[in-house]
Amino acid sequence: MMGRRQIWQKITLIVIVIVVGILIISFLQPTRKKAQMQTTTTSKAVSQDSGLPKQASVSDWQLILVNKQHARQSEIPFTHVTVDDKQMDKRIVAPLAAFRQAAQRAGYATTLVSAYRSIAYQTQVYDQSIAQHEANGMTHDQAVKLTQTVIQTPGSSEHQTGLAVDLAGTDAVAKYPQLMAQMDEFKSQQWLIQHAPAYGFILRYPSDKQAISETGIDYESWHFRYVGIDNAQYITKHHLTLEKYLSQLGQR
Numbered sequence: 063m064m065g066r067r068q069i070w071q072k073i074t075l076i077v078i079v080i081v082v083g084i085l086i087i088s089f090l091q092p093t094r095k096k097a098q099m100q101t102t103t104t105s106k107a108v109s110q111d112s113g114l115p116k117q118a119s120v121s122d123w124q125l126i127l128v129n130k131q132h133a134r135q136s137e138i139p140f141t142h143v144t145v146d147d148k149q150m151d152k153r154i155v156a157p158l159a160a161f162r163q164a165a166q167r168a169g170y171a172t173t174l175v176s177a178y179r180s181i182a183y184q185t186q187v188y189d190q191s192i193a194q195h196e197a198n199g200m201t202h203d204q205a206v207k208l209t210q211t212v213i214q215t216p217g218s219s220e221h222q223t224g225l226a227v228d229l230a231g232t233d234a235v236a237k238y239p240q241l242m243a244q245m246d247e248f249k250s251q252q253w254l255i256q257h258a259p260a261y262g263f264i265l266r267y268p269s270d271k272q273a274i275s276e277t278g279i280d281y282e283s284w285h286f287r288y289v290g291i292d293n294a295q296y297i298t299k300h301h302l303t304l305e306k307y308l309s310q311l312g313q314r
Protein backbone atom coordinates (compact mmCIF):
# COMPACT_ATOMS: atom_id res chain seq x y z
CA MET A 63 0.00 0.00 0.00
CA MET A 64 1.24 3.51 -0.87
CA GLY A 65 1.23 6.15 1.77
CA ARG A 66 -0.58 9.48 1.30
CA ARG A 67 2.73 11.20 0.77
CA GLN A 68 3.68 8.84 -2.07
CA ILE A 69 0.31 9.35 -3.78
CA TRP A 70 0.73 13.13 -3.65
CA GLN A 71 4.25 12.82 -5.04
CA LYS A 72 2.91 10.77 -7.96
CA ILE A 73 0.11 13.25 -8.69
CA THR A 74 2.54 16.18 -8.60
CA LEU A 75 4.86 14.35 -10.98
CA ILE A 76 2.02 13.65 -13.45
CA VAL A 77 0.90 17.30 -13.33
CA ILE A 78 4.45 18.49 -13.97
CA VAL A 79 4.80 16.13 -16.95
CA ILE A 80 1.51 17.40 -18.44
CA VAL A 81 2.42 21.08 -17.94
CA VAL A 82 5.88 20.60 -19.45
CA GLY A 83 4.33 18.68 -22.36
CA ILE A 84 1.86 21.48 -23.10
CA LEU A 85 4.64 24.05 -22.91
CA ILE A 86 6.81 22.10 -25.36
CA ILE A 87 3.93 21.67 -27.85
CA SER A 88 2.90 25.34 -27.72
CA PHE A 89 6.53 26.34 -28.13
CA LEU A 90 6.99 24.16 -31.23
CA GLN A 91 3.70 25.09 -32.94
CA PRO A 92 4.49 28.68 -34.04
CA THR A 93 7.90 27.63 -35.35
CA ARG A 94 6.27 24.98 -37.50
CA LYS A 95 3.75 27.47 -38.91
CA LYS A 96 6.51 29.94 -39.62
CA ALA A 97 8.50 27.27 -41.43
CA GLN A 98 5.46 26.40 -43.56
CA MET A 99 4.95 30.05 -44.47
CA GLN A 100 8.56 30.39 -45.47
CA THR A 101 8.40 27.38 -47.81
CA THR A 102 5.25 28.66 -49.54
CA THR A 103 6.71 32.11 -50.16
CA THR A 104 9.93 30.59 -51.49
CA SER A 105 8.17 28.24 -53.92
CA LYS A 106 5.94 31.09 -55.11
CA ALA A 107 8.94 33.26 -55.88
CA VAL A 108 10.59 30.43 -57.79
CA SER A 109 7.53 29.69 -59.93
CA GLN A 110 7.16 33.37 -60.82
CA ASP A 111 10.77 33.54 -61.90
CA SER A 112 11.13 30.44 -64.01
CA GLY A 113 7.79 28.63 -64.03
CA LEU A 114 6.84 29.42 -67.64
CA PRO A 115 6.73 26.23 -69.70
CA LYS A 116 10.23 25.84 -71.13
CA GLN A 117 9.23 24.82 -74.66
CA ALA A 118 6.55 27.48 -75.12
CA SER A 119 7.07 30.26 -77.66
CA VAL A 120 4.80 33.09 -78.80
CA SER A 121 5.12 31.79 -82.38
CA ASP A 122 3.78 28.28 -81.58
CA TRP A 123 0.82 27.30 -83.77
CA GLN A 124 -1.33 26.50 -80.74
CA LEU A 125 -0.72 29.96 -79.24
CA ILE A 126 -1.95 31.99 -82.21
CA LEU A 127 -3.80 35.09 -80.98
CA VAL A 128 -6.95 36.40 -82.61
CA ASN A 129 -8.94 39.21 -81.02
CA LYS A 130 -10.11 42.74 -81.84
CA GLN A 131 -6.53 44.02 -81.74
CA HIS A 132 -5.26 41.02 -83.71
CA ALA A 133 -7.87 40.65 -86.42
CA ARG A 134 -7.13 38.62 -89.55
CA GLN A 135 -7.94 39.72 -93.07
CA SER A 136 -7.30 36.29 -94.60
CA GLU A 137 -7.85 32.67 -93.63
CA ILE A 138 -5.29 30.90 -91.45
CA PRO A 139 -4.08 27.76 -93.26
CA PHE A 140 -4.58 24.42 -91.48
CA THR A 141 -5.88 20.94 -92.26
CA HIS A 142 -9.64 20.95 -91.84
CA VAL A 143 -11.34 17.91 -90.32
CA THR A 144 -15.06 17.57 -89.64
CA VAL A 145 -16.36 16.32 -86.28
CA ASP A 146 -20.11 16.30 -85.51
CA ASP A 147 -20.64 18.33 -88.70
CA LYS A 148 -18.24 21.02 -87.46
CA GLN A 149 -14.87 21.75 -89.00
CA MET A 150 -11.75 22.19 -86.90
CA ASP A 151 -7.96 22.02 -87.07
CA LYS A 152 -6.93 18.37 -87.43
CA ARG A 153 -4.47 18.80 -84.55
CA ILE A 154 -7.21 19.30 -81.94
CA VAL A 155 -9.38 16.35 -82.99
CA ALA A 156 -7.69 13.84 -80.67
CA PRO A 157 -7.41 16.14 -77.61
CA LEU A 158 -11.05 17.20 -78.02
CA ALA A 159 -12.19 13.58 -78.31
CA ALA A 160 -10.23 12.66 -75.16
CA PHE A 161 -11.74 15.62 -73.31
CA ARG A 162 -15.30 14.73 -74.31
CA GLN A 163 -14.82 11.01 -73.62
CA ALA A 164 -13.57 11.80 -70.12
CA ALA A 165 -16.65 13.96 -69.55
CA GLN A 166 -18.83 11.11 -70.77
CA ARG A 167 -17.10 8.69 -68.37
CA ALA A 168 -17.76 11.15 -65.53
CA GLY A 169 -21.44 10.99 -66.46
CA TYR A 170 -21.75 14.11 -68.62
CA ALA A 171 -22.81 13.97 -72.25
CA THR A 172 -21.48 16.94 -74.22
CA THR A 173 -22.61 18.82 -77.31
CA LEU A 174 -20.22 20.47 -79.73
CA VAL A 175 -22.11 23.62 -80.64
CA SER A 176 -19.54 25.31 -82.85
CA ALA A 177 -15.90 25.07 -83.93
CA TYR A 178 -14.25 26.63 -87.01
CA ARG A 179 -16.05 29.55 -88.64
CA SER A 180 -14.68 31.11 -91.82
CA ILE A 181 -14.21 34.85 -92.18
CA ALA A 182 -16.77 34.73 -95.02
CA TYR A 183 -19.31 33.12 -92.69
CA GLN A 184 -18.59 35.66 -89.93
CA THR A 185 -19.07 38.47 -92.47
CA GLN A 186 -22.38 36.99 -93.58
CA VAL A 187 -23.70 36.69 -90.00
CA TYR A 188 -22.46 40.18 -89.16
CA ASP A 189 -24.00 41.80 -92.26
CA GLN A 190 -27.29 39.95 -91.76
CA SER A 191 -27.53 41.23 -88.19
CA ILE A 192 -26.97 44.83 -89.30
CA ALA A 193 -29.52 44.48 -92.12
CA GLN A 194 -32.04 43.01 -89.69
CA HIS A 195 -31.67 45.91 -87.23
CA GLU A 196 -31.92 48.44 -90.09
CA ALA A 197 -35.08 46.71 -91.33
CA ASN A 198 -36.45 47.20 -87.81
CA GLY A 199 -35.98 50.96 -88.14
CA MET A 200 -32.48 51.60 -86.76
CA THR A 201 -29.98 53.89 -88.45
CA HIS A 202 -26.90 52.17 -89.89
CA ASP A 203 -24.72 53.39 -86.99
CA GLN A 204 -27.20 52.15 -84.39
CA ALA A 205 -27.46 48.80 -86.16
CA VAL A 206 -23.66 48.41 -86.28
CA LYS A 207 -23.31 49.35 -82.62
CA LEU A 208 -25.93 46.86 -81.45
CA THR A 209 -24.53 44.11 -83.68
CA GLN A 210 -21.03 44.59 -82.28
CA THR A 211 -22.21 44.00 -78.72
CA VAL A 212 -23.18 40.44 -79.67
CA ILE A 213 -21.16 39.47 -82.75
CA GLN A 214 -17.41 39.74 -83.26
CA THR A 215 -16.41 41.94 -86.17
CA PRO A 216 -15.37 39.64 -89.05
CA GLY A 217 -11.72 38.63 -88.74
CA SER A 218 -11.57 39.09 -84.96
CA SER A 219 -13.31 35.87 -83.92
CA GLU A 220 -11.10 33.16 -82.48
CA HIS A 221 -13.27 30.57 -84.20
CA GLN A 222 -11.41 31.17 -87.46
CA THR A 223 -8.30 29.54 -85.94
CA GLY A 224 -9.95 26.11 -85.94
CA LEU A 225 -8.58 25.77 -82.38
CA ALA A 226 -11.63 27.12 -80.54
CA VAL A 227 -14.80 25.22 -79.70
CA ASP A 228 -18.10 26.08 -78.13
CA LEU A 229 -18.62 22.99 -76.00
CA ALA A 230 -21.29 22.42 -73.39
CA GLY A 231 -23.00 19.80 -71.32
CA THR A 232 -25.94 18.52 -73.38
CA ASP A 233 -28.27 19.35 -70.48
CA ALA A 234 -26.90 22.92 -70.31
CA VAL A 235 -27.41 23.47 -74.06
CA ALA A 236 -30.95 22.12 -73.78
CA LYS A 237 -31.77 24.83 -71.24
CA TYR A 238 -29.72 27.60 -72.91
CA PRO A 239 -29.64 26.89 -76.67
CA GLN A 240 -28.38 30.45 -77.30
CA LEU A 241 -25.37 29.80 -75.01
CA MET A 242 -25.52 31.82 -71.82
CA ALA A 243 -23.01 32.40 -69.03
CA GLN A 244 -25.42 30.72 -66.58
CA MET A 245 -24.79 27.37 -68.26
CA ASP A 246 -22.14 26.99 -65.57
CA GLU A 247 -24.98 26.26 -63.12
CA PHE A 248 -24.85 22.77 -64.58
CA LYS A 249 -22.51 20.15 -63.11
CA SER A 250 -21.64 19.12 -66.66
CA GLN A 251 -20.36 22.60 -67.53
CA GLN A 252 -18.49 22.87 -64.23
CA TRP A 253 -16.81 19.56 -65.02
CA LEU A 254 -15.74 20.79 -68.46
CA ILE A 255 -14.37 24.05 -67.05
CA GLN A 256 -12.48 22.25 -64.29
CA HIS A 257 -10.95 19.51 -66.44
CA ALA A 258 -10.27 21.36 -69.71
CA PRO A 259 -6.59 22.09 -68.92
CA ALA A 260 -5.78 18.39 -68.50
CA TYR A 261 -6.70 17.98 -72.19
CA GLY A 262 -4.94 21.12 -73.41
CA PHE A 263 -7.91 23.50 -73.41
CA ILE A 264 -8.48 26.74 -71.51
CA LEU A 265 -11.70 28.53 -70.66
CA ARG A 266 -10.78 31.38 -72.97
CA TYR A 267 -13.03 34.15 -71.60
CA PRO A 268 -13.15 33.92 -67.78
CA SER A 269 -15.62 35.81 -65.61
CA ASP A 270 -13.38 38.03 -63.49
CA LYS A 271 -13.02 41.73 -64.23
CA GLN A 272 -9.29 41.52 -64.87
CA ALA A 273 -9.77 38.80 -67.49
CA ILE A 274 -12.60 40.66 -69.21
CA SER A 275 -10.45 43.79 -69.47
CA GLU A 276 -7.65 41.71 -71.02
CA THR A 277 -9.73 39.68 -73.48
CA GLY A 278 -12.24 42.41 -74.29
CA ILE A 279 -14.94 39.72 -74.19
CA ASP A 280 -17.54 39.02 -71.52
CA TYR A 281 -17.56 35.73 -69.63
CA GLU A 282 -18.28 32.73 -71.87
CA SER A 283 -18.69 29.55 -69.86
CA TRP A 284 -18.77 27.47 -73.06
CA HIS A 285 -15.88 28.72 -75.20
CA PHE A 286 -12.74 26.58 -74.95
CA ARG A 287 -9.50 27.17 -76.79
CA TYR A 288 -6.81 24.58 -77.44
CA VAL A 289 -3.33 25.75 -76.39
CA GLY A 290 -1.66 22.43 -75.44
CA ILE A 291 -1.51 20.80 -72.01
CA ASP A 292 1.55 22.59 -70.56
CA ASN A 293 0.31 26.01 -71.62
CA ALA A 294 -3.26 25.29 -70.48
CA GLN A 295 -2.18 24.11 -67.05
CA TYR A 296 0.12 27.09 -66.55
CA ILE A 297 -2.47 29.61 -67.73
CA THR A 298 -5.16 28.12 -65.49
CA LYS A 299 -2.95 27.72 -62.42
CA HIS A 300 -1.86 31.35 -62.61
CA HIS A 301 -5.31 32.72 -63.52
CA LEU A 302 -4.03 34.23 -66.76
CA THR A 303 -5.69 34.99 -70.06
CA LEU A 304 -4.07 34.00 -73.35
CA GLU A 305 -3.31 37.70 -73.91
CA LYS A 306 -1.50 37.98 -70.57
CA TYR A 307 0.32 34.68 -71.00
CA LEU A 308 1.64 35.68 -74.42
CA SER A 309 2.90 38.98 -73.04
CA GLN A 310 4.74 37.08 -70.27
CA LEU A 311 6.24 34.66 -72.81
CA GLY A 312 7.30 37.58 -74.98
CA GLN A 313 9.12 39.22 -72.08
CA ARG A 314 11.33 36.34 -71.01
Ligand SMILES: [Zn+2]
Pocket residue numbers: 176221226227228284285286
Ligand atom coordinates in the same frame (compact mmCIF):
# COMPACT_ATOMS: atom_id res chain seq x y z
ZN1 LIG B 1 -17.02 30.55 -79.09
